[in-house]
Amino acid sequence: MDWHGKTVGFALTGSHCTFEEVMPQIQRFVDLGAKVIPIASNTLMTTDTRFGTSQEWQKQLKDITGNDIISTIVEAEPLGPSKLLDILVIAPCTGNTTSKLANALTESPVLMAAKAQMRNQRPLVIAISTNDGLGLNAANIAKLLVTKNIYFVPFGQDAPEVKANSLVSRMDLIEATCEAALQGKQLQPLLIERFNY
Numbered sequence: 001m002d003w004h005g006k007t008v009g010f011a012l013t014g015s016h017c018t019f020e021e022v023m024p025q026i027q028r029f030v031d032l033g034a035k036v037i038p039i040a041s042n043t044l045m046t047t048d049t050r051f052g053t054s055q056e057w058q059k060q061l062k063d064i065t066g067n068d069i070i071s072t073i074v075e076a077e078p079l080g081p082s083k084l085l086d087i088l089v090i091a092p093c094t095g096n097t098t099s100k101l102a103n104a105l106t107e108s109p110v111l112m113a114a115k116a117q118m119r120n121q122r123p124l125v126i127a128i129s130t131n132d133g134l135g136l137n138a139a140n141i142a143k144l145l146v147t148k149n150i151y152f153v154p155f156g157q158d159a160p161e162v163k164a165n166s167l168v169s170r171m172d173l174i175e176a177t178c179e180a181a182l183q184g185k186q187l188q189p190l191l192i193e194r195f196n197y
Contacts, residue, residue: 133167
């Protein structure tokens with residue numbers, strides 16, 4: 001697909017262990033000609049983990065996209081009226097964010113951006129990464145699966161022997177999912193094997 005002239009919102013939430021998988025996907029959109037607007041949760045903006053520091057991830061986002069990070073609700077709110085984004089990706093999308101989105105809570109820049117995108121009836125693509133996707137969060141995922149204009153990056157159990165409820169999307173399928181979403185289609189198959197071992 002030719003992404004020239006398209007603006008992609010790319011929002012990251014606190015599943016730090018998947019950031020390394022996600023960054024090349026952001027780069028892919030840039031390489032294909034898209035303008036990418038980075039959006040980050042408070043967790044990414046403030047938390048250092050064994051997977052990297054907040055400053056390192058912020059720098060990488062800015063270097064790849066060439067744009068400042070939207071990191072507050074106030075900064076994200078204009079995305080609705082401006083209709084800036086052709087498509088919005090939340091990757092990784094934690095169980096916490098999934099739960100709040102499914103229950104119409106807007107208390108982060110990522111969720112405000114999602115609300116803006118849904119207001120404009122434009123595609124929202126979710127790449128989940130949650131330890132309780134087959135637990136209590138299964139109900140929230142189910143609500144979003146049947147919500148108009150929401151599409152999922154194909155996902156599966158990443159470590160069923162040790163974390164039976166954990167689900168993670170195939171991050172390398174983000175661009176293909178977005179291409180399908182812009183045509184009003186869900187990339188198939190949706191449920192895949194995704195073992196890390």
